[in-house]
Amino acid sequence: MNTQPFADQEGFGAGPNPSFIYRVRETVYLWGSASLKADANFGHPPIIHIRNAKHGDAVTIETVTAAGGSTQIGSLDPGETISLELQGISGITATCNTQSVVYCTIR
DSSP states (O other), X not given: OOOSXXXXXXXXXXXXXXXXXXXXXXEEEEEEOTTOSSOOOOSSOOEEEEXXXXXXXXXXXXXXXXXXXXXXXXXXXXXXXEEEEOSSOSEEEEEEEEEEEEEXXXX
16 A cells, blocks of 8 residues: 655655645535534644646635635636645635646645
8 A cells, every 4th residue: 555645746745744636626625624613723723735737727715614604715727826824714625617636735
């Protein structure tokens, strides 16, 4: 069994930190869940780094709170990256009207 974290063709996600790959069609949670009853509250909040695949389509990133609120962060075009603090939210979603691949790593 391979227990190494993923690394895409550009090395994004290489290293000992939790890493994830998502195929985004419509809306998916990159982190968290719609069913969480409380927002994250860390003493030292981790950072999630989100990168849209360079051969994908644009994705829209939103943060979600347990109270049901959401904040649209903006769109990531192919190859673009954003880093967000995991604090005061219960989830992060990505939405794509077509399809893209999104790489995430938490540090």
